[in-house]
Every structure is written in C-alpha cells, then in structure tokens.
Amino acid sequence: MEDVNRGTWRLKKGLADMLKGGVIMDVTTPEQAKIAEEAGAVAVMALERVPADVRAQGGVARMADPAIVEQICVAVTIPVMGKVRLGHFAEAQVLAALGIDYIDESEVLTPADERYHIDKHTFAVPFVCGAKDLGEALRRIAEGAAMIRTKGEPGTGNIVEAIRHVRLVSEQIRQVRNSSDAELVVLTRDWGAPLELLREVRELGRLPVVNFAAGGVATPADASLLMQLGCDGIFVGSGVFKSSDPLARAKAIVRATTHYQDPQVLLEVSRNLGEAMRGLEMSTVAAPDRMQERGW
C-alpha cells in the first residue's frame, strides 16, 4: 500500500481529541479496568499502585510490571495508557513495544532524570505530560507531548492544587492573547516557554493540544468544577478505587463530566455515593512529598 503514514503528530493529537469530554481512570487490575469501562471511562491508566498508595507506601515508584499492563490491555476495548518515570525513555520503550496506546511521563513515579524529560518526538506512540503552568505545558509540547494534564497534587483527594494549576494556565493564556511580539519574547525568558508555541497559543486562545485535569479529583462535583473552568476532560487517580463504592462513583463522575453544565444532573448523581476517599489537607503534605514539584 502506498503513502501510508503512522505515528504522525495528527494521529497522536487526534487520539487525545477522541478522549475529550471523557474520564480516564487509574486501574491496577483487569477487574478494575472492566469496572471503569462499564462505568463509561474513555480510557484506563494501567498502574501497579494508585497515587494514594505510592504516597502512603513510599519507596521508589516505577513503571508497572508489563504483565499487569498486558492483562489490562486484553481485558478492555477502550485505550490503555501507562505511566513511566520522568526522563526514563527505556521504560517508555518497554510500554511502546507492548503496544500501549498512550504513555504518561508522570511525576507520580519517582523521577529518573533530574534535568531532561523524554524526547517524545522519537516515539510513534503518543505521550501525555503533567504541567502546573503554561511554560511547563509548552516545554512538554516542545518535547513532543500530544496531550497535557494539570498536575494537581496526586493521591490527596484534594482538588485545590488542580484548581490552582488550571486557573494559572487560563490566566497566562489570557495574558499571552494580549501580548505583543516583544512581550512574548520576555515571556519566553520568564516562563521558559518556546516562542513559536507562545505565538500558537496567542492565535488559538488555548493550548495547542488537548488539556485534561488531574490530581485530587474525588467527587462528581470536582469533575464538573474542572470542566466548567475549561478543561477538556478528567483523569481520576485514587478517587474511584479508594472510595467505598467504585462502580457507582465512577459512573457518577462520568455523568458529571458529560453534563457538567447541568446542576440537576450533578444533584442526581451526587446522592448516596457512599464514602469518598478520605483525602489529605495540603498543609499536612510536606514540601518534599509534593509530587507536583517534580518536572523541569
């Protein structure tokens, strides 16, 4: 067959477009993956431990055992994502060889490289990366990330950090839209953002790739809040399977994400969900334990 192209930027970015308006859920077993699919998740993130357990158990958090990821790939028909350590391109090669649909170069795992992120352009498989401000988002896109998510503070069940990051990115996009060429040059210095991408943001009025929210989502109202603030979709990490009734909560978060502008639906789906994950108040998370500070 002539003229067939794979691994193009359009295909990488395009898969993220197909996930918009949806919920991506962390799962650690094929059974959990099936519950997520049943609830209406658009994709699952295959992990060894959810962020809350990474936080509680400590130690070095690495890519999951490929055997677990493979079992999850077989269990569901929706796309499967997997996490690798910051800068650990060999872990990414493993997941790519396995046929994973999307790779998350994630601060939830222990960073492998303290200076460089993965050169994501060299992979045919698309990448999603975390960001807590516009400069960080645009550096990741410059390295080849085809999708961005806020970092929030993973495994806390506390939405405050995700909100801070979403708000900041929106403020910075508004500033870019009102900036002259000379002002953009100053922003490249202040934010560490590539000039070409700042120009693209100015033209589009948004990030040039899909932007999901992540980190601390625990309730349907959390999901609705982030969607109303302009996010394209939601990642739920520990929030589903650390709650008392995962299927009911997962379904409720999916419906709240779809009908985020309808308070009546939000009311309906918020009733009788059982206990949400317990969660952490931010002042109890010491600075060195904050995963959002990982990433350069």
Next chain:
Amino acid sequence: MVKIGVLALQGDVREHLDVLRVLGTEARMVTRPAHVAGLQGLILPGGESTTIGRLMVEYEVDQAIIAAAREGLGILGTCAGLILLADNIVGSQQPRLGLLPVRVRRNAYGRQVDSFETKIDVPVLGPPPVRAVFIRAPLVEQVSDRVDVLAQHGGHPVLIQKGKILGCSFHPELTNDTRIHQYFVSLASSAMAPE
C-alpha cells in the same frame, strides 16, 4: 436554513462544529432528546463508542435519534459514530442505534501505533483524493446490499451510505478538507425520503 446537530456526549465535538462553521451551516450541540427536534442532520462524532453509547441510552437520546431517522433525519457517523450506527458489532453487546445494516469489528486495525493516515479516492467527491485519518478505527467487515460503498481501503468499505445515513471509519473532521461534510449537509437537506 439547514440546521445540523452534533451529538455532544463525548468525543471530538469541537472539530465537527468547526467544520460546520467553515461551511456556514447553523449548528447545535445535542445532549438531550429535545435537542433533536428541528434538525435536518445529526453528526455522531469520533470518541469512545462504549462511552457515548452508554450516555446516549441514559436520557433516551438514542430513542429520539432513531425516531427522527425514520422521519428523514440525515446522520453522519465518524469512527465511533459509525460503530454506533452499525447493527452488528462483532463480540460486543454495547448500546447502539443499529440504523445501518453492516457488521463492524472494533480495533481491528490494531492499537494506537497501528493508527494511520493515507489518501483515498472518493468517486462521488471527484478529485483530489481525501486525506483519511484512521485512529483505532473500526473495520467494516460486511455490508448489506442496501448499503452503497462510496470509498474503500484495503478491500474494505470506509465510507458507506444508506439513504440519508452516512458512515465513515476515518475522521474527515481532523483535516481541512470539508468535502465529506459538504456532501452530508446537502444530503441532509435534500428531500430524499427516509428508507
């Protein structure tokens, strides 16, 4: 003036709305049965068919679409949208509209690394060929003889039509070529009787 809806439960809704805006067509997002009234056409976007299917059943949006199709509503389904239109999805009980007598197999082209773009001739549109973007696309394995095949790739139909319903296994909304949408909008606004 012709009014086209885009089913907005999940997926690449914005990209379809952008194409309709370029064409100067009045467009509306559809999330509830009431939104289907007064439309000449409805686009089922790309996305996850299992997710959209489940959400579509919840507020009986599916019933409103099926009823409107009987009255002559034109429908274009791209990728996940085509899966939702199919009456036979191999190995799956997932919710669907079942408006096209075709058998589709999900993820038959493989995983994301097997997603591809290529050029495809679409005779009803004339030259040049269409740039077709296939992302975890469904494979159309069989079509009933009441279905017209408008384009093929690798021996399989990739653009099909039955009356005012169009199914497309790739994503015309991800390119700047608006011809498939144009074809759909004129089909939807035509006086052709529903089958």
